[in-house]
Amino acid sequence: MVAHVLRLRLALLVGALNARPLVLLRRLAGFAVLALAVAAVCVALIRLDRVPDGEAATLTVVGSSLLVAGFFLIPLFSGVEDPLDPRRFVVTGEEPGRVAWSVALASPLGIPGLVVVAVAAAMIAAWTGHGSPAGLAVLAALLLVGTSVLAARCAMAVSAVALRDRRSPQLTGLMVTAAGVVAIPVAAFAFSLEWSGGLPSQLTEAAQVLAVTPFGAASAIAVRSGGELVASMLVAVGTLLALAALWQLLVRTLMTSTERVVPVGERRGLGWFAVMPGTPGGAIAARSIVYWFSDPRYLANVIVVPVASVLIVTPLLVVGVPLQTVALIPPPILALFLGWLVHNDLAYDSTGVWLHISAGVRGVADRLGRLVPIVLVGVPLLALAITASIWIHGRWAVLPALVGVCVSLFATGLGLSSISSVAAPYAVSRPGEGPFEQPQRTGGSTTQALVLLGAILLSAPALWWGWLSLAGDEDEAWTSFWSGVGVGAAVLVVGVAIGGALFERRTSRTMEFAETL
Known part of the structure; x- marks a missing residue:
C-alpha cells in the first residue's frame, strides 16, 4: 500500500508538467520562485555559523515555529484540494489505518514536503555548526518534518470534513476572525521589536516561550540541554503522537462517512x-x-x-x-x-x-x-x-x-x-x-x-x-x-x-x- 501511494505521489508530480504551454510556463515560473526562496533560506541557515550560539538558537526556533504554523493554517484557511484525499482510496477496500500511514509517509514527496525537508536539512547543518550533537540535530529535524507534514494533513482533513460545501458569509467571517486572532498579536509583536546591534530581547523571550509549545519544541531540542531539553522533547514527541492520533481519526471519519451531495438547484439560505x-x-x-x-x-x-x-x-x-x-x-x-x-x-x-x-x-x-x-x-x-x-x-x-x-x-x-x-x-x-x-x-x-x-x-x-x-x-x-x-x-x-x-x-x-x- 505504501509503495502504491508513493507511485501515485510521483505520478502526480510528473503529471503537473503535462499541461498547456501557458499553464506549464506559469507553473515552472512558480516552481522557480519557490526554489529560489527555499535556497535563500537554506543558505541563510547554513551561514548561521557566523553568529553567536544564542542568536542562532533564537532564529531557528522562531523560524521553525512560523514554518509549522504555516503548514497548519494555510491548508486550513485556503481550502486547497488534497491530491491524496483519503476518500479517494475507499474504492480500494483498504483499511483506514493503512491508508492513513501510507498517505502520511508519501506526503514528504509533495512540493510542501520537499520544502520542509530541505529546510530541516539546512537546520541540521546550522545546529551541528554550533556544537549540537549530531543525533539530537537529526532527531529535531525528523520531528520538525513529521510535525509539519501531519499538521498539514490534519488541516486539510478538517477542511474537508467541516468546511467543504459549507461556504457562506458566516463561515467566511469566522475564518477571517480566526486569522485575525492569530495575525494581529504576531504583527503587534513584530512592530514592537527594537533592533539595535543585535537581536531584540523580546525575540529571545518569544523563542524561550515557543520552545515549549507544539510549534517550536521540535527545533528547540537541538539547542537546549538539561531540564529544558527534556521539556521540549516531551512537548515535541507528544505533539507528534497527538497529530498522528488525530490524523488516524480524521481518515477513519472521511472514509466511513457519506459525503453530502448538494443538488444544483438547492438554495442555501440557512445562515x-x-x-x-x-x-x-x-x-x-x-x-x-x-x-x-x-x-x-x-x-x-x-x-x-x-x-x-x-x-x-x-x-x-x-x-x-x-x-x-x-x-x-x-x-x-x-x-x-x-x-x-x-x-x-x-x-x-x-x-x-x-x-x-x-x-x-x-x-x-x-x-x-x-x-x-x-x-x-x-x-x-x-x-x-x-x-x-x-x-x-x-x-x-x-x-x-x-x-x-x-x-x-x-x-x-x-x-x-x-x-x-x-x-x-x-x-x-x-x-x-x-x-x-x-x-x-x-x-x-x-x-x-x-x-x-x-x-x-x-x-x-x-x-x-x-x-x-x-x-x-x-x-x-x-x-x-x-x-x-x-x-x-x-x-x-x-x-x-x-x-x-x-x-x-x-x-x-x-x-x-x-x-x-
Whole structure:
C-alpha cells in the first residue's frame, strides 16, 4: 500500500508538467520562485555559523515555529484540494489505518514536503555548526518534518470534513476572525521589536516561550540541554503522537462517512444553521448567534462592556499611575464581564425556551449552545485587548500571565453563569423593548454579585502568580498561565454539567418563569 501511494505521489508530480504551454510556463515560473526562496533560506541557515550560539538558537526556533504554523493554517484557511484525499482510496477496500500511514509517509514527496525537508536539512547543518550533537540535530529535524507534514494533513482533513460545501458569509467571517486572532498579536509583536546591534530581547523571550509549545519544541531540542531539553522533547514527541492520533481519526471519519451531495438547484439560505453542526447544541448555538447579532439588548452589552473596561481605569491615569501599569488592567476586567454577561441568558430567551423543553433537549446541549455566541465575541475581543495591553506595557514576558488571568476570569464566569441562568433567572426587558428598560424584579442583584465574586475568587491563584510575575519574577508567568487555564477549564466543565442537570430538573419552573416575562 505504501509503495502504491508513493507511485501515485510521483505520478502526480510528473503529471503537473503535462499541461498547456501557458499553464506549464506559469507553473515552472512558480516552481522557480519557490526554489529560489527555499535556497535563500537554506543558505541563510547554513551561514548561521557566523553568529553567536544564542542568536542562532533564537532564529531557528522562531523560524521553525512560523514554518509549522504555516503548514497548519494555510491548508486550513485556503481550502486547497488534497491530491491524496483519503476518500479517494475507499474504492480500494483498504483499511483506514493503512491508508492513513501510507498517505502520511508519501506526503514528504509533495512540493510542501520537499520544502520542509530541505529546510530541516539546512537546520541540521546550522545546529551541528554550533556544537549540537549530531543525533539530537537529526532527531529535531525528523520531528520538525513529521510535525509539519501531519499538521498539514490534519488541516486539510478538517477542511474537508467541516468546511467543504459549507461556504457562506458566516463561515467566511469566522475564518477571517480566526486569522485575525492569530495575525494581529504576531504583527503587534513584530512592530514592537527594537533592533539595535543585535537581536531584540523580546525575540529571545518569544523563542524561550515557543520552545515549549507544539510549534517550536521540535527545533528547540537541538539547542537546549538539561531540564529544558527534556521539556521540549516531551512537548515535541507528544505533539507528534497527538497529530498522528488525530490524523488516524480524521481518515477513519472521511472514509466511513457519506459525503453530502448538494443538488444544483438547492438554495442555501440557512445562515448560521448551515454553518453549525446538525445537533441540538448546534441548532441552539445558531439561534443564539442570530439573537446576539440582531437583538439590541445583546448588542448593547457587547458595546458597553469593552468601553466600560477602559473607562474604569481612567481615574488611575488621572491620579498619576504609570500608563505601562494601567495598560494591564482593562483585559482582566473585560474578561470578567464577558464571562458574566450570560449569567441571565435564559431570561432573554423569553418564551422561546419552550422549544428546548418540548423537544426534550439535553441540558448540556442547551448550556453549551448558549455559550457559543459569547465565545465568538469574547475571544477576538480579548485577543485584541491583551495584544494592545502588552504592546503598551512593553514586557512580552508577562504575556502568559495576562493570558492565564483572562482565561481564568472568562471561563470561570461562563461556568458560573451556566448555573445561575438556570438556578436564579430574573426578569429583563422584553423583546422589542429598549436595552436599558428594566422591569420590576427581585433577586437579580444577588445573582450578579455572586457570579462576579465567584469568578474573582476562583481566579485568585492566577491573579496571585500574575502579580508575582509583574513584580519581577517572570518565571511565575507560566505558573499563572497554566493555573488560569486549568482552573478555568475545570470550572467551565463543572458549571456546564451542573447547569445542564438543573435545566433538566427545573423544566416546569423554567416554563413558569418564561410565561411571566
